[in-house]
Each structure stands twice: as C-alpha cells, then as structure tokens.
Amino acid sequence: MTKKEKVAIGYGNDRIECIRRAFSALGGIGRWVKPGHRVLLKPNIMSAIGTPTITHIDMLKGLYLLCREAGAKEVMVGDNPVCGMPARKHFEGAGYTRALEQIGCKVVHFDEEDWVYRYRPENFCLKDMHIPKAIADADVWITVPIAKTHEACVTTLGIKNNHGILPDEDKARHHRGRTEAGTSLWEKFVDILATCKPHLCVTDMFHAMEGQGPAFGKILEPRLVVASDDVVACDTVVQELMGIDSLTEAPLTRIAHQRGIGLADMSRIEVLGERVDNHRRKFIRAKWYPEVDTPEGLVVLAGDVCHGGCQMILRYLIDTCHIALGKEAREFGPTYILCGDRPPPPPEDRFVLVFGDCAIYSTWHYRYRRKPRKIGPWWSPRPGYADVPGCCPVQLGWLRGFANLLRGYAPLVSLFDGLEIVEAERYSFAEGVPLEKNPRRWNWDKEWARKYAREIAASRPPSYIYAANESIKGNRLKDGVRPVDMDVAYPREYSRIQTVESYSLISGNSKD
C-alpha cells in the first residue's frame, strides 16, 4: 500500500527546538502558512496549572516564530476550555495572556467573541454547531493539544482538543454517551472534526500525562513534538508512542478512520524525523469505571450510568476528593455515592450522596430517604444524604452537593462550596439546551419534580431519555459490555436511530 499521510516527530532539549525539527522534516511550515496569512493556534488551556495538564507556552511561542518567519500577518491564540468557566480566567491564571501579548500574539477568548453557525447533516449526532468567528476567518488554524490519557476517551489529543472550539451550549449537547439513543460522546468529537478540521495538528509531547488524565495523572518527559496536517494520523502516531492501538483501543481515532476523515492505520502513515520504536513507552491508562478501584472512604454504587455523563464527572469527583475522603472515612465512616438508574441500595442509611437525576428519582423510595435529614450534634449537624441534581451534574456542581453532605464534618471538601459553578438547571448534558426548551422539567422546576417524583420513580426512568425502540437499549452492566467494545454505527445507518430531544433549528425536533 502506498504511504498516504506524513507525520513528523521532533526530539530535543526544548520545545522550540523540537518544533523546528518536526517542521523541517515536514518541509517547513511554509507549505501551509503563506505570507499575509492570519493564523490561529488552539491550545488546550483546561486549567490554570502548568504542564502536563495544559499546552506549554513554548509550543505557542515556537509556532508563532515559525509562522512569522513564513510571513504570517497575524498569529492569534484562542480557546474556550471548560464548560461554564470563562476562558479569560484560564489564560490569566496560567500567566499566558500578558506573555503572549508581549511576544506579539493576539489572545482571543472564544466565549467573548462572535460565533458562526455550521450545519452538517451527515454527522452522527451533532449535526449543527457554532464555531468561533476567529477560526472561520483565519486562513490557517492549528490545533496544539498536549498528550494525555483520558478517563472517558482513553486519550485526549488533536481530535478531542477540537471540543474547545464550541460554545458551552454546544459542548453540553450529546455528552452523555448513549449510542442506542442516538447520542455518543465519541461520535460527537468526530462530528466536530468533520465539520471544522484544523489545517495542522502539533502535539506537545515534551511533557505527557499518564494515569488519571486529563487532570490528575502523572507526568512523563518524552521530549517530543509530533506534527502533521492530518489530525487523525497525528493522534495515531502519538497513541503509538503511548503504547495504545489506535484502531482497537482508542475510540476517537477508530471512529474517525471508519468514517474516512483521517488515517489511523500505522501501516499507511509515514513517520519522519525520529523513529517511533526509539521512544515508545506503555502509558498507564486512566481508570474508567467509578465503582472499580475506588479509594478508601468511598463506596460507589452504580446503576445504569451514562459513560460520558455521570460516570465521567463522578470520576473527576473521585480523583479530586479521594484524599479528603480517606480522612473522613477513618473519622466518620464511608461515604456512599449512588449514581445511575436504579443503583444498589446503600448498606448504611447515612452519608449518602445521590449523584445525578437518574439516581435521585430512581431511589426516591429507598430507605435512607425516610431517615432524619440531619444527624449529629446540634451545634454541627450533618445531612444524612444530599442530592446533586443535573443530567449530569455539571462541572463543579457535584462539589457543591458533596460539600453540603459533608458540611461541618469535612472542612476540606466543604471549602469548595463557594466556587463559581454553572447551575445544573441551565446547562444540562441532555440534548435539549436552554431552559425554555428543556423538556426535562425536573431539572429546573422543583415543584413539578417533587409532585411527580413517586410516579417517575415507580415507572421506568423516563422513556423519552432513550430511543423509541427500547429493544436496542441494552444494559452495559448486565451484559458486561464495555463502551469501547461496542460497534459503531456507520453513517448510512444513522437514519435508523431516532434522535430524541435533539435541539436542532432545522429539524424542529424539540419538545416543549
């Protein structure tokens, strides 16, 4: 077979040196960036702390220098990293804003700029979306991810980095990951790639993360930069260096390859610069299921839980709070977290955290809810249980619920109470987005939810969450099938699956 895509690997003592080596192997950045071009760099600035959680600023500086040497008129850096958090805070918290402005880059906070609507009916679930006007106007846009493992997607690289070009409203859509319901977290990321493909992908692998990525893993120092004009091929080579098979293990590259958006077959990729064999290392994968390998002090009782929703967010909770939970367990006993549809009942009726809408309404009749709401001494009572509503509880809403549960007893976690969060009612990971169009009234209409709670609990979880054809619903836990092993529906089969509650201006499928 003829080699189709070229991917270059640069190795060196600093990132700028690595970038130069990678691009000299590719024939120079001038193949893409022409004089007078406006270039946009899209890094991963998901938090205010440094590598390996976020793209290092030297990557941006190195690309800026190359683009300027190629004659680019303007080089911009933009991102909209985390749903509900202002992008400006991330850039300033990392100290990037002033530094980039000083070298001559313009910093664009996507959430403060205009958006352009894009529609692509061939997409699996996210058929329409908004992209930043800065990207639409740029002549060349370059995605600059950092190599990390990921709890829900195995790795977060170029394909996943594209998620940061969407506004929060579009980010919240199709995040739950129910393929049988016509919604899939992985398909969504590939939909974004199909709709708005970057011209170049330059992956920062100088520092990489293994273990509990994307935020709580361990640092490694491979000292590499991987670059290509095919995002999928670039991700494939990075995954190869991480010891991950792109066609069987990593869902995003597999789906993109199957759809024909890029190449994930190593035999058809020409690697320039360094040899993969010299730098390959088996990265520790992120733990996936919240009920497995839970730390001391925490007992997770999971029912049928959405892998891109409550499962992923619960994993974040565990990774953030596991240190505090160990102390609480030793002093006061374990905390039970119920999540998903019809979870097993907790063995004790105290210190129960009920996570997500499915868990709240399917456990309405459980015994713990009949116990007193407050337990403990009068000067510092503690709730016996706390609900964390949302589908799924967004961002740090879970911390607020957790803090409520542990108030007075767990000062370490209850300190998070004051963090700014996006209310769960406003941004739901269901397909419906704004408040008025959200058919899941229980999220925002508490009176309605209270009134009909028993009916909702007595019946199956609301049938309108799932596809009309219940026979294809499946039960991940019952069959023991892991999402990563599920077959992906090909585009020609998409029409068979009715997407319910999809928010679409064209199809007018919203239900009020």
Add this chain to the structure above:
Amino acid sequence: MVELSKSEEELINWARTQVKEPWLGIFRVAEKITRGSILTPEESEVAIPLSPFRADYRQLYFLFRELLPVFVFQPANLFIIVLDSEGKRIIRAYLQETRYSNFVSLKNIELSGQWGEKAEGFIAADDPRPLRDYLSDCFRDQAGEINWVMIANIRLFKVLKEILDGLESNGGLSDYLVNVYLALKKIYANGWISFSPTPNILARLEDIFRKDMIEYRSSDLFPQSYEPVSKSDIFVIVLRGRDFTVALRLDPRDPGNLTVDKEVYDRLDRIPFRKLAKAAARKTGAKMAIALSLDPVVNLLYELVSRPLPYGSDDQITILRKLLSLIKNFKRQWTICPSPIALKNYVRLPARLLGLPYDITNLADWFLPQVIVQGSGIALGQHFRTALIILEGTSVQAVIILEHYDGGLRKVKTFPVSELHPLFERTGPGYRSIREAVIKAKHLIWEKDGWISFAVSIQKNLLSELRSLLLGKKLTSLFRLPFAFPDLVRIFKLLRKGGMVVYPDISLREANKWVKKRGRFWVYSSLIQIPFTRKRPRTRGLLYVKSTIIAAVILGVIAGIILRLAAT
C-alpha cells in the same frame, strides 16, 4: 615508593599534615573515649578538619557513633587508594583497620608487588566489585575482609587545600559554604573520588552534582550577600540519645564554635527529657533551645539520605510522614523553650471551646503528607518553575529559580541580578508598580532562561520582621502578646506596600474574595480542623446531652465571674 612530580609531592605532604594527621588524632581520642579513659584538657575540644567548626570531643564521638552509619557506613575496614593526576597510577595506598566498629590502625601499604598492577587494571575498567574482592584476597591475613574501598585522585587534595586557604583568609560561613559547593562541583565533574560501595551521603552528592541540581554562580548575587542568622541571639540544640546527651551551641558572633561548657553539659545528662530544653536555655543563657530525641531524628535523616534525588512523590510522602510523626510527639520526642503560645494549654483549651480544636498531639500524620504532596500537584501542577526575587527596596539582591518536577525539587539555580536590576530601579512605591516590575521580570527570565510559572518577589525587610517576630519572645506568652501587635501591623503594612508579590495571582484574588464572602472566621475554623484527627461522634445516646450540659456549665461559670467582677 613511586616516583612523584614536585607538585604531587607537595600535595601528598600537605594532605599528610592537614588531613591525615588531624583525622588520626580524632580517631585516637575516640579510642580513648571508647576505653572510658579521662581526656586531658587539650583533648576536650577539637577543630573539625577542613571546616571552621570546633566541637567538644565527647559530643562529636557520640554524634559520629549515631550518624556515621546513616550518612556514610558502619565503621569497617577501609582500603584507601590515591591515584596520580591522570588517574591511572596508584601512588599511595593505606589500610584502615577497624575492629568492632572501633578504629585500630592506619597502615601504609607497600606498592611493590603485583597487587598494584592488577588493582590499576580494575580501576581502569571502572569495576569496583572485583577490585574490592581482589583486595580482600590480597590483604586478608593483615586485616580480614576489606569492606570499603576509597579511590581518590591526588588533585582532590588541591581542591581541599583551596577550601582550607579560604578558611584561613577569614571568610565567613557563607563564603565557606560557597567554597565547599564549588569544590564538590569540581570533584564530581572530574570524578576525583569514588567509594565502593557508595555511602548514602556521597550517593546523594553524586545525584546533586551529576544531575546539575544546583547551579550557582557567585556573580549572580548582588555584592551584599544575605545573612540568614541574627547577630545577637544564641540557639542551643540538645540531642538526647539512648545513653548520652549532646548539646550544640549556635552563636552568630562565633559561628564556628559549637561547644558548650563541660559543667553545663554534664548537668544536662541528668535532666528528664520534658524539662531538657528549658534547662539548656537557662544554663547556657540561650534565647531559644530545642531538645530532640535522637532516634526519630536519625530515622528521619536516614530516609532523607537513603533515597535518590530528586525525591519522587512516594519518597516525599514517607519523609513527611516521619517528620510529622516527630512533630506530633511534642514533649515525648521534642521540646522547645520558650514554647510558642499556640502550644500552651491555657490558650488551646479556650480555643477548643470556641470551635478551634487544634492539638498538636492529634496531628493527622497519616493523612497530611498525601494532602501536601498530591494536593500541591493538583494546585500547582507537576512541572513548574518559580522565580524568587529578593529585593531591598528597589534593589534586586538575589534571583533564585526553583524547578519542580513530579512534586520534587529538581533544580535550584541563580539568575544574574544585573539583568533585572533596571526593571526594579525605576519602580515607584506601591504594590501595583512592583507587580508590574515582577511581570516584566518574569517575561525577561522566560526569554533568557525558560518559562517561569510563578514569580514571587519578597522584600528583605519583610523577611527580617518575620524572623524577629517568630524567633522572638513576643509570641511565647499571653502577657507579651500585646507587644507583638505593632510588629504585626508593620508586617501587614509592608505586605500592602508590596512586601510580597506573587504573579499570576488571579487564584489568590479569587480565593481572597471568596474568603471575605464566606467570613474569615468560618473559613479559618474550617481550615484548622483539617490537619488534626477528629474522633467519630456518636449519633445516639446521651453524648450530646452531656456535652451540652458541660458547655452550659463552663459558660455559666465564666459569665458568673465576669458579672461578679463587673459588680465589684
């Protein structure tokens, strides 16, 4: 004897008089102490070779007995080989014989015979294990098993001579430390010393110098160097071992002299541990005395020197656990005089009633290390560089860059002060102008030396104020506490005027906003519960009734006293 060049001959003669003879003298006196003989007045005090320190012989003996196995090795037979300048020929050889961990003799070994050629072959092949076995076979009848082999290049002695010359030219303690650092750097860069097997302390020095963990250039610091020790205060450290007590006196006016009067020293031996620090402070007239039990200290030091540098997160957790366990055992494993007010019972118990239940003996040493290590990884990142800029007004005194990797300190380096001087020279007074200068300094260092994640500037006078407050007596007694308020006001004023500036500071500002919104007392009372283990409250029974009645009685008594005083 092997033919030596003139310079090599001079170095050998110097080493004989300045290194070998003083150490032999120490070993002979140690032998006397082991036998229980009484030392003469001339033998009671010793100057430690190649250092500015003088100590009591007896104290040094006990300290060496406990610390030598941790840092170096259990005293055993040592074979010393001295190579020529090129590192190929053996020019001198010695055998130090030890029996039951006590020094017996130091013999010169003749270089005639085949053993020298074969040993040179092993040295050239850089193969320490066969060399040791071979020497054991050759000299078994003289001394038994050869446990340790030291190979030194003669140029090592030149470097040691430079250290001694620096001492004799009346340099201060900081100059001595700089000379030692430069000497070690040279020795390890050229591989002029090796031990087989490598003792802990040398392995750590190898880690530091071979991995370039410290990069220091004297030209990077401003001419007026920072002196960390106050000129007027004496400190005493008392170490209580299984069968001895050692007291070290630190007097900034005479930093080399660690001795304590023999009379005082003998009396300290008989004092129970709980009262040791107070007795030491009173008898020596020291401003502050700290008494430590030696066993946990040795345990902690062993952890520090036996783990490779830089420490990984697991190493840090273990070390912190041991340190916190030591701190937790207040009055059992350490005491201090004067003791800070926070540790006094008459302050701690009312604070507990007010909802601030701190008790150092309940320190959560099983939990805090993980919070510190993993929490700092989450809060600060796993790879970050911090620039510490020490200012005196608008003049930059020092710039130190710390590089952290995987939670451990990977590198400490200095940055030329002259590069940043122009940025701060033109700053006006006030927090904002200093902050702007710090941001520019951060970007300048990025340009020249690599990205800086955090830039922190500290004024030297703020550090002096904090040092005098913490090491003074104002925080040791309720009656002296009001005298500390003007110091605190001064410190807060300095902070507001830019005494300490951190950039990026958005997280700190957000945290400060939130703390104000929640209420400072609530936040601090919540924070104070974190480091201490709390008991599990029962949720049934009369416990809460009992606690309520006790609280009501105490409050009633206090109210009654106040009313009575008001009435009279």
